[in-house]
Amino acid sequence: MKDERLVAGQAAADRDKITERPPAEAADSDLLQRIAMGSEEAFRMLWDRFGAAVYTMCRRRLGDAGAAEDATQEAFTSVWRRAGTFDPARGSAAGWLYAVARNAAAQLVRRGQAGATLTVLDEQTADAEYDPVISLAVHAALTRLPATEREVLELAYFEDMTQTEIAERLRLPLGTVKTRTRAGLHRLAGYLEDSQE
Helix, strand or coil: CCCCHHHHHHHHHCCCCCCCCCCCCCCCCHHHHHHCCHHHHHHHHHHHHHHHHHHHHHHHHHHHHHHHHHHHHHHHHHHHHHHHHHHHHHHHHHHHHHHHHHHHHHHHHHCCCCCCCCCCCCHHHHHHHCCHHHHHHHHHHHHHHHHHHHHHHEEEEEECCCHHHHHHHHCCCCCHHHHHHHHHHHHHEEEHHCCCC
């Protein structure tokens, strides 16, 4: 008869072998599979990738910081409990997570929690959000980039800086900025492809 602790230890070791990629490189769908089997490490990585984006989405929908924090916590509690219900054949991990977060926000409103009211988005705000699933996926992919590549891409796309301006601000050679931009965009594309699986 095997010691139950050894069996449990082997199960934990097997659980962490779901993906052949290093944990930080795991696709979002792989992380959800690992969470379904109880991997706290996978849950932390999913939180790191999506936590801020889910909070931002909840904040926009609810219009209240406290309610958004509660909805975000409820969403990730649901992810922990229900990750096994994710079916990659029905859509992306980001889409599933968006639906979980949207439902958590709506539940707060239905329960009448203080500060929780759904905000109706005007046309301009709705257009700016375009597709919240894509927004979640891009945010998650950006968090996976090395800091040096992420910094260059954020300055280029969020602060609308040219590569020359980025080189001056970061005190880097222009060639280094170009290399980091190219490498970051290539890596980002790969991460976004993974998120669509």
